[in-house]
Structures are given as C-alpha cells and as structure tokens.
Amino acid sequence: MERQFSFDIAFLGLSDPTQAGRSRMVLAMERLTGKPNDECKAVLTKIGQTIFTALPADQAGLIADA
DSSP states (O other): OOOOOOEEEEOOOOSSOSHHHHHHHHHHHHHHHOOOHHHHHHHTTOTTOEEEEEEOHHHHHHHHHO
C-alpha cells in the first residue's frame, strides 16, 4: 500500500522584499488562490501564517516553485 502525504505551506517572508518582489508574490497568490488582491496583500503582513493546507506533493511543489 502506498503511503499518502499532504503538505502545508506557510509564508515565512520574501526572498526579494523590494516592491517588485512584493508585487510578484501578490500576483502569484491571486493566480494560485483566486482570492482578491487586498486579501493577497494582507498575507505579506502575516509572517508564519499557513497559506495552503493539506496539499498533495505535486501541487505543493508547483506552488512552492511559483
């Protein structure tokens, strides 16, 4: 029997904290979640917040890459 895993992704900060980096993060969050711009911007102020839960490995990898 194959073991199943799920992954949570938490926002720990930006590798590029410039305005351009912040904009890229917000645009990626909008695209991945379908949430409005203001909700995605709010994530930037909540370091350590889990933003995705119980993802399969392939989906978690795609989001981490984005």
